[in-house]
Amino acid sequence: MISAVLQPFWLAFFRGAADPPPHRSTRLRRPMPGPLRRLLPFDHYDVVQVADLVLAWVLFGTSLSELLEMNGEGRQPLWLVYLAAVAFSLPVALRDRWPLAAWRLALVLLPPSLHVVQQVTDMQPPYLEPAVVMYLLVLYSVAARCDRRITAVVWLTSVLTVWIVDPNSTALSSVAVTVIVLFGYNVRVRRRATASRDAAVGQRFVMAERARIARELHDVVAHHLSVIAIQAEAVPMAARGDAARLEEGLAQIRGLSLEAIKELRQVLGVLRDQEGRADTTPAPALDRLDELVGNARSAGLTVLVRRSGELEEVPTAMAVSAYRIVQESLSNAMRHAPGSAVAVELVWAGDLRVRVANGPGRGPGATPGAGHGLMGMRERATLLGGSLEAGPTEEGGFEVKATLPLERSP
Template identity: 35%
Template sequence: MCPSSPPPSSPPPAPARPPADGLLSAARRSLRETGHALSHPSHPPTPLLAGAPKPWQRLLPYAAVLALVAVFVPVTATVLSGQYGLNGGTAGALALAQAAPLLMLAHRPLQAWWIIFPAQILGAVVLLGQDGGQDQAWPWTPPGLIGYLFLLLALGLREQRRTLVAVWLATGAAGLVLYLVSPHRGTDNSLLLFILGAVVLVIGATVRERGVAQRRLVEQQTISEAERARRTLLEERTRIARELHDVVAHHMSVITVQADSAPYRLEGLSDQVREEFGSIAASARESLTEMRRLLVVLRSEGTEGERAPQPGLDRVQQLVEATVRAGLPAEVSLPAGLEGVPQTVDLSAYRIVQEALANVVRHAPGARTRVSITSDGAHLTVLVVNDPPEPTGSSLAPLETTGTGHGLVGMRERVRLTGGTLDTGPLPGGGFRVAARLPLPPAAPPASASSAPPPAPEDS
């Protein structure tokens, strides 16, 4: 039997077209966004003038709302009972519902609107069944209308445009519905409130947006000043880097070339002298390498300077040996197996030893120096102590008789960055001491016995 031929492949289904966004869906979306704007305040519940510098300015909104409530509650109750003929209990309840929420204008005006607006509509419905006050203003009583305008002003100062438009339209719709229910009831003031409400909302929104624009302008000015200061700092760092390169790098390069070429230019040099020239050249090259790394950091040319390997405790021995070759009798004591030292502590310890030895070479040449680095698990202690310098009549004279103090300042800055302490000062019998105590991270806890695998059962 011959194999059956495969059925013809059906054409791929056409991609479904997205439904057209018609007027009905746009209206639903607009209503949904409007409802969200009315139910969710666009600002945190912080009072007006909360950021004012003076206390009386911050208390001013609270004093204003207290004055509004103190005025409108009794006035509304009096007007409802005297001019519209309501009994005292009903008039007092409506007055509290329509005026007491004005206390919330300082921090929650939208929530106050959700109380006052239904209370105003309820008051209009109640007045609709009253025989008295047929010639009075309706559906909004005079004190109710003025209090409502204060509410709209507070909304304009705090809420976004969508919320303000929704409140304004809701107010106009309520007035229109009440007018249609009783078109011949007294003096209709629904259109008056609709117009005055628009004016008050525009004023409040204008003041709010102007304040927002001023705050953004201040923020932009602050950002511009910070950027200008940063640019000035970068220019200054670039200038320092240029000066370092032009002055220090030139002289160090000359020293390196002279030290390298001296054994070939000068005849009859002993092996010890040749070794001394080689040590000078190596020290100069190392100084050039570290200075180039510093120049990269100063010029902000990426992170090459940060990625380059930094000296640490593993190079303290070489540092002391180079100092000994320079004619300074020094000895070093290092802990065995010191691991897990943070890079910041590692580099700071090296720089402290380096600066301390450099100070001894400059100010106390020939003085015996002891370098000790110890660790108790919680702190790393760096101690550099030197004896008194050689007598005045000796061949070793101090390179500097006075110091600037920049070295000690640099030590303190490094120790402060690590959260440690530094103690420096002369010794009673002469000499100088530098003691730094740098914190170490806590060691990882050892594995508990419960995490070990259970022993195998013994054969009976």
């Protein structure tokens, strides 16, 4: 119990530390001018810290000038006058980087400095304006950047200090101290709430981006590897010892491999480079549908394509999603219904309707997977405000139908 009570005092006076300075916009971090950049070991300066240094210099000059003028008869040694001026200004210069250390320094230097003011000016209470400005600014920094237990100790110590220095002004001084501490604490609470909200938004963005990358990887890898696997099995059988046909088949496999690598680089480009540089090649869309169908035919499928409407007018995001839906549907047909007949229909009439239906395969297909392909297709349709239905047909095949509305397309 005693330890819990004493710990905040121990933290406030000795071991505690403040939070790092809040993140500031680029407008408050300015490039260092050319001549100074060659002299100083940093390229940018913080506008807030520079403002604190300027204010500290103004407080030092103002308090020193006032104290020297009132100390004309030499009532106090000059070094004490300069010490008071430093006490009323230096904590302001430190408050942004080390707010708690600035308060500790002010707490140590204020009693002798206020004594100097009282002896030189006979003021009651002995509060020069620079001293008041300095202490309130330091109090705000502590309340805005330190744990509430530390802030409570700093507030209590400040109230006791003003009571000891001048009991007659305790009420007004305590109100000023309390208002500043509450204001700083409110700023801290709002900053932490904003940081938590931004972290949650960032986490949702990361999860959405991970899902997007997972969809792209699944579509690229599943389709191209399915075609490559089928081609690798079919080419030697079709060549029957014919070196020319074997070479032609291997060239097709090599082309498919290079295409898969190209699309993988496009998906993972932003992850490769810490500076954010990425491959800017456009994602495959409906303009490459014939190439996609050609790969499926070379893998043994019989594909019939029917187009309706001006597909060139389909927005890019919608065209990419439609391409991926067709690609995944053809990949599923290759794996689960090899050699089947597939009908691909694309209808553009205010919205885009995609239908891919395959019949039963000519041979045994692969075992059912985890369903990530269907999940990815549904996510693509949902992101555009559309819908997707998928299921077996009465003829023993499989059908995918998607509707992508224009209204929700970017």
